[in-house]
Amino acid sequence: MKxxxxxxxxxxxxxxxxxxxxxxxxGMTITEVRGHGRQKxxxxxxxxMEYHVDLLPKIKIETVVADSRSEEVIQAIxxxxxxxxxxxxxxxxxxxxxxxxxxxxxRGEGAL
Amino acid sequence: METRLAxxxxxxxxxQSAGDNAWMLTSAALVLMMTGPGxxxxxxxxxxxxxxxxxxxxxxxxxxxxxxxxxxxGYSFAFAEGTPFLGDLxxxxxxxxxxxxxxxxxxxxxxxTYMIYQLMFAIITPALISGAFAExxxxxxxxxxxxxxxxxxxxxxxxxxxGKGGFLxxxxxxxxxxxxxxxxxxxxxxxxxxxxxxxxxxGKRQGYPAESMKPHSLVLSLIGACLLWVGWFGFNAGxxxxxxxxxxxxxxxxxxxxxxxxxxxxxxxxxHSGKPSMLGGISGAVAGLVxxxxxSGFVKPFPALxxxxxxxxxxxxxxxxVKRRFGYxxxxxxxxxxxxxxxxxAILTGVFATNAVNDGLKDANGKLLPLGxxxxxxxxxxxxxxxxxxxxxxxxxxxxxxxxxxxxVLGGVRATEDDERQGLDLSMHxxxxxxxxx
Numbered sequence: 001m002k003x004x005x006x007x008x009x010x011x012x013x014x015x016x017x018x019x020x021x022x023x024x025x026x027g028m029t030i031t032e033v034r035g036h037g038r039q040k041x042x043x044x045x046x047x048x049m050e051y052h053v054d055l056l057p058k059i060k061i062e063t064v065v066a067d068s069r070s071e072e073v074i075q076a077i078x079x080x081x082x083x084x085x086x087x088x089x090x091x092x093x094x095x096x097x098x099x100x101x102x103x104x105x106x107r108g109e110g111a112l
Numbered sequence: 113m114e115t116r117l118a119x120x121x122x123x124x125x126x127x128q129s130a131g132d133n134a135w136m137l138t139s140a141a142l143v144l145m146m147t148g149p150g151x152x153x154x155x156x157x158x159x160x161x162x163x164x165x166x167x168x169x170x171x172x173x174x175x176x177x178x179x180x181x182x183x184x185x186g187y188s189f190a191f192a193e194g195t196p197f198l199g200d201l202x203x204x205x206x207x208x209x210x211x212x213x214x215x216x217x218x219x220x221x222x223x224x225t226y227m228i229y230q231l232m233f234a235i236i237t238p239a240l241i242s243g244a245f246a247e248x249x250x251x252x253x254x255x256x257x258x259x260x261x262x263x264x265x266x267x268x269x270x271x272x273x274x275g276k277g278g279f280l281x282x283x284x285x286x287x288x289x290x291x292x293x294x295x296x297x298x299x300x301x302x303x304x305x306x307x308x309x310x311x312x313x314x315g316k317r318q319g320y321p322a323e324s325m326k327p328h329s330l331v332l333s334l335i336g337a338c339l340l341w342v343g344w345f346g347f348n349a350g351x352x353x354x355x356x357x358x359x360x361x362x363x364x365x366x367x368x369x370x371x372x373x374x375x376x377x378x379x380x381x382x383x384h385s386g387k388p389s390m391l392g393g394i395s396g397a398v399a400g401l402v403x404x405x406x407x408s409g410f411v412k413p414f415p416a417l418x419x420x421x422x423x424x425x426x427x428x429x430x431x432x433x434v435k436r437r438f439g440y441x442x443x444x445x446x447x448x449x450x451x452x453x454x455x456x457x458a459i460l461t462g463v464f465a466t467n468a469v470n471d472g473l474k475d476a477n478g479k480l481l482p483l484g485x486x487x488x489x490x491x492x493x494x495x496x497x498x499x500x501x502x503x504x505x506x507x508x509x510x511x512x513x514x515x516x517x518x519x520x521v522l523g524g525v526r527a528t529e530d531d532e533r534q535g536l537d538l539s540m541h542x543x544x545x546x547x548x549x550x
Contacts, residue, residue, distance in 0.1 A: 044326065045385050045387070045389065046326055046327055046389075046391055047391060047392075047395065047431045047432065047445060048385075048431060048432030048433075048435070048436060049321065049325070051324050051326060
């Protein structure tokens with residue numbers, strides 16, 4: 001199993017969900033996060049006090065899929081989250097040792 | 113015939129009294145609205161979310177505290193005849209303050225109306241100071257400070273400028289005739305200068321200026337500022353103490369001053385940093401309202417625009433360049449807006465005051481006396497400077513002494529480092545403004 005973790009632009013969330021739904025991926029966890037890679041932040045000024053805001057709002061999507069589906073999911077997320085500009089985000093892929101469905105203790109891919 | 117004439121006369125008097133009283137009660141309510149929720153929202157939105165309630169408590173609690181002080185002794189100290197510097201005790205516990213007018217101040221409304229109207233000014237003045245020590249003062253210290261400050265600074269200053277026989281009262285026998293229609297010296301200079309002393313005495317907030325201290329909700333601040341703008345019609349136009357054409361004139365000047373100052377601040381900001389901001393717009397409007405306050409019942413509409421525009425630019429420079437240059441942490445710029453705007457307004461009142469607007473000063477033959485420089489009385493600018501100097505000195509010295517006393521009595525006026533880090537909402541009041549998971 002693979003955990004696919006994607007950090008994307010907040011406004012791309014619906015498109016990404018739609019793309020994942022189209023290939024049959026329904027389960028995921030979403031977190032509102034802040035961060036930045038190469039993207040530069042912006043400047044805010046309040047009565048002359050300047051603040052540089054470079055930790056920008058992002059959405060983190062986490063989903064765990066069978067090894068065989070990993071590439072397909074990566075393509076779906078990358079394709080739908082891409083605008084072509086700096087700040088589109090990143091996708092990280094992790095090995096998952098096991099999965100447990102808490103309701104009935106299904107294990108492994110059967111728990112996904 | 114005689115009786116009918118007397119009846120008609122009495123009816124006309126009663127009608128005027130009813131009209132004036134209706135406007136003055138409305139004005140009193142408007143001025144209270146400036147403190148709560150106006151100032152509470154304006155200031156509350158500007159602090160971090162962990163301090164929103166404590167900041168609002170500064171304004172709100174003073175609505176209660178100052179009212180009691182006023183009823184017990186404040187009104188008497190401010191408005192009873194006495195020495196040129198303080199009223200005597202004839203109105204202690206509001207003794208004799210009832211439905212009969214006090215002709216020295218307002219001949220057509222009950223003195224009780226006058227008393228409650230003036231109370232609303234006494235409430236907002238110390239609330240304005242709280243902008244300087246927001247986010248770091250102990251609540252107990254804030255209360256003790258305010259109580260002492262009312263007796264040492266506010267009551268004497270109100271008496272000097274507005275009380276009968278007051279040292280600066282231009283209309284009721286003052287030594288230095290200073291024009292202050294609605295409180296440029298009494299309200300804004302005293303509060304603004306005291307705010308500066310507080311900011312310097314307490315020192316900077318933990319982490320200032322390295323950590324982010326962005327306003328947590330400019331939406332709240334916008335609502336508050338607009339309520340202040342509306343309430344200010346009661347503050348200034350109400351200071352005519354009648355539903356008169358002078359009230360209309362003050363209303364117009366007030367509105368014009370606010371509008372021009374909002375533009376002035378935004379323009380300065382646009383040129384200086386590239387973008388006009390919402391916070392700049394509302395700060396400018398308040399600065400303009402402050403500056404036009406002493407002038408509102410003395411100046412024509414176009415000078416009002418000019419005074420407002422000047423205040424927008426000057427106060428912008430105060431809270432940006434001057435504050436940065438000297439490095440004091442006046443949390444919400446009570447000094448930069450009220451101290452600077454009040455001083456500018458008081459001086460410009462001496463320039464633009466005209467008897468075409470205000471016919472309050474006449475010679476023995478009933479001829480109108482020139483008021484400001486535009487009437488040919490350049491000396492008035494000097495008189496205004498006298499009023500400015502006295503209010504500055506009283507606020508500086510009074511506030512410093514009071515803070516020392518508060519420190520001694522309460523073992524310091526500042527919240528502990530941990531309390532400040534946690535936020536005063538939790539550490540002083542045991543509650544939070546936003547329980548989003550509730």
